[in-house]
Amino acid sequence: MSTPFDLFSFAKRIPATPSIGSTTVTKPDHIHLSFGFAAPHLFPIEQLSRAAYEAVAQHGRKALQYSGSGGPRKILEWIQNRSLVHGIKAELNQIMVTYGSTQGIDLAARMLLDPGDHVWVESPSFFSALQAFRTAEAVITSFPIDEDGLRVDLLENALLEAGRNNKPIPKFIYTMPTYHNPGGVTLSNERRRRLAQLAETYNFFIVEDDAYSELNFSGRKFPPLYTLIPERVIYLNTFSKIIGPGLRLGWMIADKRVIEKARLLNLGGSIGVFTQEILAQLLDGFAFQEHVDQLILHYSEQRDVMAEAVQSSFGDHVTFHLPEGGFYIWLQFGKHVNTSDFLRDAAEMGVSFVDGKSFFAKQEGYPYARLCFSYVSEEQIVRGVNILADAYFAYEEQRLFGLTKQQPL
Ligand SMILES: Cc1ncc(COP(=O)(O)O)c(C=O)c1O
Incomplete structure (x- = not known):
């Protein structure tokens, strides 16, 4: 019997598959090395409940109303001041609060891309x-990363070649220069400067996704690309990693003409004004730097535990870059390994990770896996990595000798 959906066609631009290749996990004792989640015990719960009470009492009637205006000014001022710490100078009319930085990415895509336009990304991304970018029906071209981030030299070659042969130049380059997800790498200063020069010479935008920049474990500082070429950068950041992702609040900083365009696309008025009021109340007098220092201490310890566990469980079967910040360790296996082949086995054994393929425009990243150290406990990290190694070595044994679990060596 046919259903209404058999007779109906959805818009062609809707992607065929979900963006992430993580396993759906149902077991309660499952260890989620896949989840890029914040550590729940570090959410400022008590301060938030006081802030929520005050915000509702003081601003509830206004905040619950439709709001065509930009939400509480205090948030914009907080973003403005905090950005200054990272060298970013912006007027208030250059800042827009978004529904997480994901909305910032989506707005950038919708602002800049017509179907068939070109966008260049890192590989992985x-x-x-x-x-x-798929939904915007763009043509996506990928450029590899190494220990120093995006291979800007390869990007430059491609631009030169495009210029010579009259081929399309990207409308923008999407990059995560600092503590890349999933690669964990950071773009060197020299490459930052070169990328900024290229944006100017070839007339493209850079969408700079800076979601993890506050989680700086090493203390080394890198200038946001925005500080190098502000008129060419759409800078995105988020409260997800520093307060809590459930807020769904982030921000965009760009030239005010870009922000005006973004506002035109942002139907439904200002984003979550009610939530913004609560956040504004929290940030007022909040010891933010102390809070970030706590996050850094915790996440850097978690990173160390995971790095050690990976080294001792996998030995030289994997390589990875030790991230100086962020949430992730990106494992590279031997060329022959297809991590999708043991994703399900690992899940059955009680551990989830994200399959490398999800991070590649053409899904070619089969020998990679992303592990996240932010959400689980140290004990779970060690146990999870051990289980993952068991799943991997069983897969290797099966691949090399064709043996099943019932036929031990
Ligand atoms: C690089 C990067 N950008 C954006 C996001 C999404 O952030 P938000 O919760 O602000 O939408 C994430 C979350 O994992 C991320 O890793």
Whole structure:
């Protein structure tokens, strides 16, 4: 019997598959090395409940109303001041609060891309960004990363070649220069400067996704690309990693003409004004730097535990870059390994990870896996990595000798 959906066609631009290749996990004792989630015990719960009470009492009637205006000015001022710490100078009319930085990515795609336009990304890249660009019906071209981030030299060669042969130049380059997701790498200062020069010479935008920049474990500082070429950068950041992702609040900083365009696309008025009021109340007098220092201490310890566990469980079967910040360790296996082949086995054994393929425009990242150290406990990290190694070595044994679990060596 046919259903209404058999007779109906959805818009062609809707992607065929979800952006992320993570396993759906149902077991309660499952260890989620896949989840890029914040550590729940570090949410400022008590301060938030006081802030929520005050915000509702003081601003509830206004905040619950439709709001065509930009939400509480205090948030914009907080973003303005905090950005200054990172060298970013912006007027208030250059800042827009977004529904997380994911909405910032989506707005950038919708502002800049017509179907068939070109966007260049890192390989690997953030799966939701890839999905946004697919939905915008863009042509996505990928450039590899190494220990120093995006291979700007290869990008420059491609631009030269495009210029010589009259081929399309990208409308923008989407990059995560600092503590890349999933690669964990950071773009060197020299490459930052070169990329900024290229944006100017070839007339493209850079969408700079800076979601993890506050989680700086090493203390080394890198200038946001925005500080190098502000008129060419759409800078995105988020409260997700520093307060809590459930807020769904982030921000965009760009030239005010870009922000005006973004506002035109942002139907439904200002984003979550009610939530913004609560956040504004929290940030007022909040010891933010102390809070960030706590996050850094915790996440850097978690990173160390995971790095050690990976080294001792996998030995030289994997390589990875030790991230100086952020949430992730990106494992590279031997060329023959297809991590999708043991994703399900690992899940059955009680551990989830994200399959490398999800991070590649053409899904070619089969020998990679992303592990996240932010959400689980140290004990779970060690146990999870051990289980993952068991799943991997069983897969290797099966691949090499064709043996099943019932036929031990
Ligand atoms: C690089 C990057 N950008 C954006 C996001 C999404 O952030 P938000 O919760 O602000 O939408 C994430 C979350 O994992 C991320 O890793």
